[in-house]
Amino acid sequence: MPERLGEFEEFTLLAARALGAKAYGVPVQQFVEEATGRKASIGAIYAALDRLEAKGFVRSVMSEATATRGGKRKRMFSVTAAGLRNVAELRRVREQIWQLIEEQS
Amino acid sequence: MPPRPPLLGRLLLRLADLGDRRDDALADLQELYERRIAAVSVRQARRRYVSDVWSLVGRPQRAWTSGLRSDARDAGRALRRTPAQTLSLFLCLFLGTTLTVVMFSVFNTVLAGELPGIEDRVRLLRVTRIQADLSGHDTGARGSLSLDAYRALPTRVPGTTGTAFQIESVFKTAAISGQPVRLRGQFVNGEFFTVLGTRAVLGRPLTPADDRPAAMPAAMIGYDFWVRQLGARQSVVGETLGVGPHLVTIVGVLPRGFAGISDIQIYDLGGGHRDAGDVWLPASLATWGRDGLVMNSSGAAGGKVVLRLAPAATGDDVRPGLARAVAALAASSQAQVRPQPDRQEMARPRPVGLDVEPFALTKEGTDSAELLGGISLVMATPLLVLFIACTNVAGVQFANALRRTPELATRIAVGATRGQVVRLIATEVGIVALAAACVSLFVSAQALRLAEGVIPVALSIDWRVFGFAAVITCGVTIVAGVWPSWKATGFRVLDGLRPGAGVGATLRVSRLRRATLALQIALSAALLGVSLHLGRALEAAPAALAPPVPNVLTATVRPLDVGMDDTERATAWLRLADALPALPGIEFVAMGSSLFAQDNWGSGDAQGHARSVTANWFAALDITVKAGRIPTADEPGALVVNEALARRFGGADVALGRVLHAGTTPTTIVGVVADSYERVAWGRPTAVGYRIVRPADTSLNGTVYLVGPGAEAAKKSVTSILAGIHPQLSPWEMGLVDDVVNSRFVVGRLVAMALSWMSVAALALAGVGLFGAIGLSATARTREFGVRLALGAGHRNIAGLVLRDVSILAGAGLTLGVLLGTAAISALRTALVTISPGDPVPTLVVTGGVALIAGCAVLAPLRRVLSIDPVATLKGDN
Numbered sequence: 001m002p003e004r005l006g007e008f009e010e011f012t013l014l015a016a017r018a019l020g021a022k023a024y025g026v027p028v029q030q031f032v033e034e035a036t037g038r039k040a041s042i043g044a045i046y047a048a049l050d051r052l053e054a055k056g057f058v059r060s061v062m063s064e065a066t067a068t069r070g071g072k073r074k075r076m077f078s079v080t081a082a083g084l085r086n087v088a089e090l091r092r093v094r095e096q097i098w099q100l101i102e103e104q105s
Numbered sequence: 106m107p108p109r110p111p112l113l114g115r116l117l118l119r120l121a122d123l124g125d126r127r128d129d130a131l132a133d134l135q136e137l138y139e140r141r142i143a144a145v146s147v148r149q150a151r152r153r154y155v156s157d158v159w160s161l162v163g164r165p166q167r168a169w170t171s172g173l174r175s176d177a178r179d180a181g182r183a184l185r186r187t188p189a190q191t192l193s194l195f196l197c198l199f200l201g202t203t204l205t206v207v208m209f210s211v212f213n214t215v216l217a218g219e220l221p222g223i224e225d226r227v228r229l230l231r232v233t234r235i236q237a238d239l240s241g242h243d244t245g246a247r248g249s250l251s252l253d254a255y256r257a258l259p260t261r262v263p264g265t266t267g268t269a270f271q272i273e274s275v276f277k278t279a280a281i282s283g284q285p286v287r288l289r290g291q292f293v294n295g296e297f298f299t300v301l302g303t304r305a306v307l308g309r310p311l312t313p314a315d316d317r318p319a320a321m322p323a324a325m326i327g328y329d330f331w332v333r334q335l336g337a338r339q340s341v342v343g344e345t346l347g348v349g350p351h352l353v354t355i356v357g358v359l360p361r362g363f364a365g366i367s368d369i370q371i372y373d374l375g376g377g378h379r380d381a382g383d384v385w386l387p388a389s390l391a392t393w394g395r396d397g398l399v400m401n402s403s404g405a406a407g408g409k410v411v412l413r414l415a416p417a418a419t420g421d422d423v424r425p426g427l428a429r430a431v432a433a434l435a436a437s438s439q440a441q442v443r444p445q446p447d448r449q450e451m452a453r454p455r456p457v458g459l460d461v462e463p464f465a466l467t468k469e470g471t472d473s474a475e476l477l478g479g480i481s482l483v484m485a486t487p488l489l490v491l492f493i494a495c496t497n498v499a500g501v502q503f504a505n506a507l508r509r510t511p512e513l514a515t516r517i518a519v520g521a522t523r524g525q526v527v528r529l530i531a532t533e534v535g536i537v538a539l540a541a542a543c544v545s546l547f548v549s550a551q552a553l554r555l556a557e558g559v560i561p562v563a564l565s566i567d568w569r570v571f572g573f574a575a576v577i578t579c580g581v582t583i584v585a586g587v588w589p590s591w592k593a594t595g596f597r598v599l600d601g602l603r604p605g606a607g608v609g610a611t612l613r614v615s616r617l618r619r620a621t622l623a624l625q626i627a628l629s630a631a632l633l634g635v636s637l638h639l640g641r642a643l644e645a646a647p648a649a650l651a652p653p654v655p656n657v658l659t660a661t662v663r664p665l666d667v668g669m670d671d672t673e674r675a676t677a678w679l680r681l682a683d684a685l686p687a688l689p690g691i692e693f694v695a696m697g698s699s700l701f702a703q704d705n706w707g708s709g710d711a712q713g714h715a716r717s718v719t720a721n722w723f724a725a726l727d728i729t730v731k732a733g734r735i736p737t738a739d740e741p742g743a744l745v746v747n748e749a750l751a752r753r754f755g756g757a758d759v760a761l762g763r764v765l766h767a768g769t770t771p772t773t774i775v776g777v778v779a780d781s782y783e784r785v786a787w788g789r790p791t792a793v794g795y796r797i798v799r800p801a802d803t804s805l806n807g808t809v810y811l812v813g814p815g816a817e818a819a820k821k822s823v824t825s826i827l828a829g830i831h832p833q834l835s836p837w838e839m840g841l842v843d844d845v846v847n848s849r850f851v852v853g854r855l856v857a858m859a860l861s862w863m864s865v866a867a868l869a870l871a872g873v874g875l876f877g878a879i880g881l882s883a884t885a886r887t888r889e890f891g892v893r894l895a896l897g898a899g900h901r902n903i904a905g906l907v908l909r910d911v912s913i914l915a916g917a918g919l920t921l922g923v924l925l926g927t928a929a930i931s932a933l934r935t936a937l938v939t940i941s942p943g944d945p946v947p948t949l950v951v952t953g954g955v956a957l958i959a960g961c962a963v964l965a966p967l968r969r970v971l972s973i974d975p976v977a978t979l980k981g982d983n
Contacts (some may be wrong), residue, residue, distance in 0.1 A: 026133050026137050039153075041160035042130075042133060042137060042157040042160060042161065043157065043159075043160025044160055046130070046161070062129070069135070072129060073128070073129060073132075074129055074133075
């Protein structure tokens with residue numbers, strides 16, 4: 001049984017997966033907003049990422065300082081194997097459900 | 106270059122406790138902001154920026170609530186480490202809050218608050234008579250109404266729902282335990298209690314049905330009378346009571362402290378509650394005499410009228426109705442020209458109209474501006490103390506935060522966030538503020554309970570005032586504590602940890618604080634000076650206004666009160682003239698009419714009060730003749746005026762020979778005498794004109810003076826002589842003249858004393874502030890002193906620097922305070938002639954007080970400076 005994820009956590013996790021090596025706060029927030037068409041505050045994204053990290057689905061590392069962003073480093077996120085398994089499992093469950101729905105109709 | 110993010114967002118961001126994520130979160134926010142500006146618009150980007158920051162501020166909520174207990178423990182430890190500062194903070198908060206709460210609670214209750222037995226006081230309007238000067242112009246003073254004026258009012262004044270009328274009376278009754286008891290009573294109209302909204306605590310209130318001539322005589326009794334004289338019997342309703350000539354049935358008991366529409370009286374300390382009336386009777390029971398005098402009462406001073414405003418009506422809606430009443434009254438007076446051969450009044454002040462004032466915040470017969478001026482002075486004092494307390498609190502807090510710069514930097518260095526540091530400081534000041542508020546509440550409640558013994562209304566803490574004072578003091582405390590700590594933790598950690606960190610800021614704050622302190626000392630010194638001048642002026646007023654007259658007994662005799670007619674009164678005065686001089690130790694007896702007895706239109710003092718006196722009146726009171734002569738009783742056309750009245754004509758010499766109209770008889774001024782204490786309002790003698798008469802012509806109510814060494818011992822004999830003339834006749838007011846005159850200044854002296862104590866509290870608080878400022882300055886200059894000592898200066902030189910510092914501050918404050926005080930005293934001189942700006946004693950006391958607080962404030966810093974070790978200081982250990 002996969003660890004339970006909220007809808008917003010799932011979107012955030014998928015965003016991090018989609019962004020790959022470029023996943024940090026700002027792109028994740030923009031990805032979620034564009035993908036869902038809903039506004040997401042940066043605080044909500046941080047909170048979701050914190051929870052995902054606590055559950056072991058993402059991990060974060062500080063990047064090297066660059067000339068951009070005033071020399072400030074980024075906290076880069078990457079999806080762990082457990083995270084990948086979890087989203088795959090979620091996808092499988094959903095597809096099963098849709099298949100059932102289509103068969104019945 | 107993109108525009109800066111909105112200020113609100115930046116401020117919120119400062120509050121956000123982002124922990125170790127702070128840097129990248131800030132960078133993320135900025136990047137998002139710039140992307141949005143490029144993608145959408147600046148406006149939307151700014152709005153989203155604020156909401157993003159807000160979402161971050163909301164995240165660390167758990168961090169704020171966790172660790173409160175450890176904060177409280179740390180704060181307690183920090184407060185114990187600096188007992189002097191903690192005590193200063195506590196004293197400032199406690200004194201500022203307590204004085205404000207007590208004074209404003211008392212004044213709010215007395216002047217504008219709810220009174221016992223009166224509903225919705227703010228919807229009541231007092232009708233007053235406009236007092237005119239010689240030319241008929243409004244003097245600004247307001248007086249009470251005569252019965253004529255009350256009767257001229259329409260049954261329902263437009264804009265009102267009812268009229269309440271009250272006139273005081275005094276009775277004797279033989280119905281209580283077989284002993285004659287003097288009763289203070291009030292005649293009231295039928296709808297009086299309906300208009301005021303009074304409910305009886307037992308039985309029922311009087312109604313219009315009780316005020317009909319054919320109604321069974323009914324009365325309500327005052328609460329204290331019920332308790333003291335009737336043993337608080339529940340069965341009292343329905344019992345009968347002998348009141349003057351009436352046998353009345355008690356229908357109800359009034360609430361405790363009910364004063365009707367009388368002015369609130371302040372009694373001697375320890376006097377306890379006293380109702381304005383023992384017995385309240387329908388006006389139909391009064392025996393009305395000629396010109397509206399209540400023949401069985403002392404109501405000649407005029408009645409009191411109050412209107413209840415209709416919903417949504419204002420005073421302006423009422424005034425046209427009053428103007429019509431005045432016009433009707435004037436027309437009626439002209440139509441009834443009455444010969445008044447026996448009236449000795451001088452040209453009476455002409456009524457120029459009626460006015461209305463809020464029932465709250467007025468005192469009948471007093472110039473409203475003067476009353477408000479007095480109130481403002483008394484009310485300003487606690488505000489001054491509050492101001493001093495707040496500035497001191499701010500000073501102590503600033504000093505505290507800056508002194509702790511290295512400690513706060515250490516906390517930051519070992520991982521504490523700014524939010525945690527600020528929370529710690531806020532907890533510290535919160536503990537002190539809470540303690541001060543609790544103690545202040547307790548002390549205020551006790552003080553108000555004590556004040557209830559002096560002021561006859563139920564006093565309680567005004568929670569609005571407490572809230573105001575608490576918010577102000579706590580707000581200042583927290584802001585002044587938190588802001589510098591916030592600033593102090595904004596430095597780079599290494600800077601904060603360096604020796605002498607925060608000294609620059611300390612000195613900057615110190616300069617501002619010194620200016621504030623000089624102002625504090627100045628204001629409290631000025632207030633102390635004014636209150637001392639006031640107290641001394643009131644102490645000296647009786648002797649300064651008229652010479653002391655030892656061995657003179659005064660007794661007021663009121664034959665009108667017991668219903669004696671003209672012949673009986675003349676006989677009574679003659680019998681007194683025969684009997685009193687024969688008493689042992691009495692050299693002679695002087696007699697005169699009461700000051701206001703003949704005044705038909707209330708107690709006007711615009712023109713000068715009429716008094717009929719025997720020729721030896723002036724000798725009895727040691728009143729010297731300033732010009733002219735004292736006529737004999739055989740010269741009815743001759744008049745003597747006092748200097749106060751003569752001044753209205755331009756002086757004694759100018760007044761001599763002037764003709765004044767006394768009733769229908771013209772009288773010529775033939776003599777001018779010194780002012781005496783006939784009636785003294787804050788030290789201003791009243792203008793009086795005297796007509797010399799024989800004892801039998803003293804006529805109405807009057808006063809007798811018994812002069813001689815046996816005066817004081819004659820009290821019992823006077824009482825028995827009066828009882829021999831009429832069983833119900835007794836002296837209304839009897840005592841040695843000097844004692845009676847002194848008693849008129851009791852309230853003023855109490856006020857002056859209260860002001861003095863409050864100004865002492867203000868000065869003490871200024872001393873606390875001075876202590877903090879000098880201590881801070883000495884601490885900040887420790888390194889400088891160390892260097893000076895290392896270069897060869899002695900400890901005495903260093904002590905001299907500190908003493909010079911405190912002397913400059915105290916001297917500047919004292920000088921400014923004396924100047925301010927002198928200006929205030931000069932302004933007060935118009936109201937209190939005996940106040941003397943040149944009196945050196947208050948100035949000396951103020952100087953001594955400032956020197957004392959300065960001395961106390963400098964002691965501890967001086968000790969610290971004298972113990973500085975230059976080597977240790979230069980090494981950075983000090």
